[in-house]
Amino acid sequence: MRLITRRSIALGAAALFLSFGATQALADRTLLNVSYDPTREFYKEFNAAFAADWKARTGETITIEQSHGGSGKQARAVIDGLQADVVTLALAGDIDQIANKTGKLPKDWAAKLPHNSAPYTSTIVFLVRKGNPKGIKDWGDLVKEGVQVITPNPKTSGGARWNYLAAWAYAAKQLGGDETKVKEWIADLYRNVPVLDTGARGSTTTFAQRGIGDVLISWENEAFLVQKEFGADNFDIVVPSLSILAEPPVAVVTGNAKAKNNLDVAEAYLKFLYSPEGQKLAARNFFRPVDPSSADPADLARFPKVELVSVDKDFGGWAKAQKDFFADGAIFDQIYRPTN
Amino acid sequence: MAMSDRVLPLAHTPERANSETALTKVILIGLAVLFLVAILFLPLVTVFIEALRKGWGTLFESFGDPDTLAAIRLTLLVAAIAVPFNAAIGLAASWAIAKFEFRGKNLLLTLIDLPFSISPVISGLVYVLLFGAQGWLGPWLQAHDIQIIFAVPGIVLATVLVTFPFVARELIPLMQSQGTSEEEAALLLGASGWHTFFKVTLPNVKWALLYGVLLCNARAMGEFGAVSVVSGHIRGLTNTMPLHIEILYNEYNFVGAFAVASLLAGLALFTLLAKTVLEWRFAGEIAATARRH
Amino acid sequence: MSVPVRVRNLEKTFGRYPALKGVSLDVEAGELVALLGPSGSGKTTLLRAIAGLEQPDAGQVLFGDLDANTLSLRERRIGFVFQQYALFRHMKVFDNIAFGLRARPRASRPSEAGIRSRVLDLLHLVQLDGLEARYPAQLSGGQRQRVALARALAIEPRVLLLDEPFGALDARVRKDLRKWLRDLHQRTGHTTLFVTHDQDEAFELAGRIAILDHGRIAQVGTAQDILDRPATPFVGSFIEGIARREAQAREWTKPHVVASR
Numbered sequence: 026m027r028l029i030t031r032r033s034i035a036l037g038a039a040a041l042f043l044s045f046g047a048t049q050a051l052a053d054r055t056l057l058n059v060s061y062d063p064t065r066e067f068y069k070e071f072n073a074a075f076a077a078d079w080k081a082r083t084g085e086t087i088t089i090e091q092s093h094g095g096s097g098k099q100a101r102a103v104i105d106g107l108q109a110d111v112v113t114l115a116l117a118g119d120i121d122q123i124a125n126k127t128g129k130l131p132k133d134w135a136a137k138l139p140h141n142s143a144p145y146t147s148t149i150v151f152l153v154r155k156g157n158p159k160g161i162k163d164w165g166d167l168v169k170e171g172v173q174v175i176t177p178n179p180k181t182s183g184g185a186r187w188n189y190l191a192a193w194a195y196a197a198k199q200l201g202g203d204e205t206k207v208k209e210w211i212a213d214l215y216r217n218v219p220v221l222d223t224g225a226r227g228s229t230t231t232f233a234q235r236g237i238g239d240v241l242i243s244w245e246n247e248a249f250l251v252q253k254e255f256g257a258d259n260f261d262i263v264v265p266s267l268s269i270l271a272e273p274p275v276a277v278v279t280g281n282a283k284a285k286n287n288l289d290v291a292e293a294y295l296k297f298l299y300s301p302e303g304q305k306l307a308a309r310n311f312f313r314p315v316d317p318s319s320a321d322p323a324d325l326a327r328f329p330k331v332e333l334v335s336v337d338k339d340f341g342g343w344a345k346a347q348k349d350f351f352a353d354g355a356i357f358d359q360i361y362r363p364t365n
Numbered sequence: 366m367a368m369s370d371r372v373l374p375l376a377h378t379p380e381r382a383n384s385e386t387a388l389t390k391v392i393l394i395g396l397a398v399l400f401l402v403a404i405l406f407l408p409l410v411t412v413f414i415e416a417l418r419k420g421w422g423t424l425f426e427s428f429g430d431p432d433t434l435a436a437i438r439l440t441l442l443v444a445a446i447a448v449p450f451n452a453a454i455g456l457a458a459s460w461a462i463a464k465f466e467f468r469g470k471n472l473l474l475t476l477i478d479l480p481f482s483i484s485p486v487i488s489g490l491v492y493v494l495l496f497g498a499q500g501w502l503g504p505w506l507q508a509h510d511i512q513i514i515f516a517v518p519g520i521v522l523a524t525v526l527v528t529f530p531f532v533a534r535e536l537i538p539l540m541q542s543q544g545t546s547e548e549e550a551a552l553l554l555g556a557s558g559w560h561t562f563f564k565v566t567l568p569n570v571k572w573a574l575l576y577g578v579l580l581c582n583a584r585a586m587g588e589f590g591a592v593s594v595v596s597g598h599i600r601g602l603t604n605t606m607p608l609h610i611e612i613l614y615n616e617y618n619f620v621g622a623f624a625v626a627s628l629l630a631g632l633a634l635f636t637l638l639a640k641t642v643l644e645w646r647f648a649g650e651i652a653a654t655a656r657r658h
Numbered sequence: 659m660s661v662p663v664r665v666r667n668l669e670k671t672f673g674r675y676p677a678l679k680g681v682s683l684d685v686e687a688g689e690l691v692a693l694l695g696p697s698g699s700g701k702t703t704l705l706r707a708i709a710g711l712e713q714p715d716a717g718q719v720l721f722g723d724l725d726a727n728t729l730s731l732r733e734r735r736i737g738f739v740f741q742q743y744a745l746f747r748h749m750k751v752f753d754n755i756a757f758g759l760r761a762r763p764r765a766s767r768p769s770e771a772g773i774r775s776r777v778l779d780l781l782h783l784v785q786l787d788g789l790e791a792r793y794p795a796q797l798s799g800g801q802r803q804r805v806a807l808a809r810a811l812a813i814e815p816r817v818l819l820l821d822e823p824f825g826a827l828d829a830r831v832r833k834d835l836r837k838w839l840r841d842l843h844q845r846t847g848h849t850t851l852f853v854t855h856d857q858d859e860a861f862e863l864a865g866r867i868a869i870l871d872h873g874r875i876a877q878v879g880t881a882q883d884i885l886d887r888p889a890t891p892f893v894g895s896f897i898e899g900i901a902r903r904e905a906q907a908r909e910w911t912k913p914h915v916v917a918s919r
């Protein structure tokens with residue numbers, strides 16, 4: 026290896042590096058939305074719609090960058106310095122963490138936007154194989170002998186905690202609140218889980234792509250998405266008699282947005298989620314809009330009515346639920362024994 | 366290892382090699398081949414088959430996606446910085462370790478091995494702890510508006526750390542086995558330090574260096590764990606090819622995922638091919654530098 | 659060209675192990691001296707200290723009037739032949755021998771034609787005509803040894819130092835080379851020191867012999883001096899084999915002089 030060639034490589038690298046930085050600096054403003062896993066498809070459409078709307082209103086071209094991952098992991102990244110202008114996560118607790126650890130957004134962030142800063146909601150449903158060969162109708166069928174249930178690990182996955190709490194709410198109602206019996210029922214349920222993935226997308230791939238399991242406990246939007254991606258003739262959606270209301274919250278990370286001179290566009294971005302167009306796009310991407318009036322009726326028809334419990338009312342809020350169920354040594358650790 | 370094809374006097378096969386040992390030989394070779402096919406060859410073939418599942422058209426379409434192009438560009442950029450850097454530093458470190466006695470040499474050797482022995486995820490986390498907003502240098506970096514993690518510099522740093530041992534690990538054993546007498550001879554013959562390094566030390570290890578660089582490059586382009594931790598996963602900006610493959614896979618875009626994977630695998634295969642061609646082309650010279658007098 | 663070498667009270671310690679404990683030695687210009695001793699006696703350390711490859715803890719080395727400590731390795735102009743020859747394995751024989759000439763600063767560097775004729779002369783001197791395009795790996799042990807010698811002579815050294823010059827060769831080749839080296843020394847007249855652990859080699863080749871024992875010089879003298887008057891019991895036992903053979907040889911074929919110049 027000659028010195029000359031090495032030097033030219035280094036020069037080339039430096040030039041590439043500079044040009045890379047330069048394109049960043051020359052572009053119009055960019056907004057970074059740090060979000061969780063199942064919102065990828067929704068925000069892809071929504072970002073295009075918002076950029077068009079912003080352009081029409083202000084004449085400015087705005088680029089929106091997306092980052093997706095597990096909700097807790099994404100919150101951690103923002104705490105560690107990922108320059109998010111807005112966060113659109115799965116759990117309010119994750120945004121609380123950012124507020125507590127960095128002070129980059131006010132502790133009462135949830136009061137800044139309507140409906141506790143949750144512009145869309147979702148719930149937990151079952152996805153089964155076409156024709157529902159195991160005849161799964163409700164939570165009670167999941168603890169039956171010979172039924173394989175796919176759900177991620179509630180210790181690592183936000184979505185898995187919703188699954189767990191929905192199951193718990195059903196069991197508590199059926200068994201009249203006898204906690205010992207409820208615990209046994211939940212233990213039976215997790216005994217039917219052959220593999221605990223670390224995240225919701227991992228479980229979905231296990232079920233849909235690798236063909237493992239009879240039923241996937243899943244976000245409603247995720248279940249619809251699987252039908253869309255893998256063909257509606259492969260999977261059926263089963264809505265249980267009782268489920269849980271998930272309210273994925275959104276917030277402007279004021280500290281970052283101010284530093285990047287993006288505050289106005291960040292606030293407008295989140296407001297646009299509540300606009301008729303934003304709500305319509307949410308419904309189209311299988312999220313339940315908080316204001317259904319402007320959504321496409323055909324989209325709304327896909328969301329069946331279901332009795333919903335809420336974390337705040339029925340479990341005393343996320344902080345308490347976390348402590349009761351998912352902390353180290355709490356109920357989940359007590360009941361879960363890996364089968365292999 | 367490139368230098369292991371040192372010519373050794375082969376023990377003469379004893380005449381009494383009977384059918385039993387021949388059978389054992391066939392079974393062992395068969396097992397090894399079966400193992401290689403199952404563990405190495407099949408998965409590699411699968412990558413290309415999956416990529417072509419919907420035809421060449423879809424495959425090429427996947428490469429037109431701006432996020433994919435950005436991931437390819439970023440991966441090449443990171444490798445273009447990390448590999449020359451590690452080649453230079455690895456060469457310097459190996460030289461110091463193999464040719465000089467100094468205090469703390471064993472510590473340096475251990476440090477060089479460290480990236481091999483710790484999980485890449487930890488390597489990434491180290492940088493988060495150091496440069497993250499809550500990390501030691503976080504406040505200072507923020508005050509000066511310098512972004513290291515969740516940006517290109519962090520990805521480069523993580524890659525440099527993880528791929529650091531490759532060049533040094535190739536060079537140190539060879540340099541140690543070659544000893545210092547050729548350098549001493551050159552110095553006594555009147556050569557300067559630099560002259561000695563470039564005319565004696567470097568040519569003696571150039572094949573090991575090349576091999577180390579190739580391995581380093583393959584890993585730099587393929588690194589997932591450490592980069593994943595410091596990337597921030599911003600599409601079109603901080604996703605390298607391996608990270609982008611995971612994202613495409615998770616978005617049910619299997620053809621896209623395998624298309625990028627096949628490109629990555631292709632780059633690795635090209636690397637190996639380049640190494641083989643060079644070894645074949647310069648076989649005589651390699652044998653001359655590898656053999657001890 | 660040749661200069662005397664004077665070693666004054668050299669001390670050298672490796673860690674806690676003393677290798678040289680106050681060694682003094684005078685070598686006259688053009689003389690051929692053997693450093694003889696068992697392994698671990700400090701003979702190689704002494705040779706390397708004279709070359710400048712080891713930094714002594716105390717003491718002085720003089721080349722003529724020049725204090726070696728004030729000279730860089732390049733300025734010392736030492737011809738050194740390593741035990742394993744240390745030929746540059748990636749260079750052809752020609753480039754090995756030319757290395758010292760090409761490494762010179764531009765001002766004093768000969769032209770390529772000058773280098774070429776000098777290298778071919780040296781190859782002729784060491785009787786390796788026609789082998790300039792070979793790689794060291796393609797040579798026999800004896801041939802490599804002579805290439806190493808030619809390479810050392812190329813820089814017109816003040817002093818020639820050889821570390822176990824025949825150590826890596828088989829017995830037959832050793833004998834031939836020994837004779838050849840003595841002839842060469844007589845023709846070129848370099849002040850020469852060589853290290854050996856082989857009594858026969860030292861006695862046959864050297865004008866004078868320095869016997870080392872545990873980092874000290876036990877005795878310096880001609881072969882005859884040492885055989886006649888071993889200075890210490892160690893010297894006596896170390897050369898016992900030679901002395902016995904010498905006595906036998908005297909009985910059978912008188913008169914006979916061993917290892918004289």
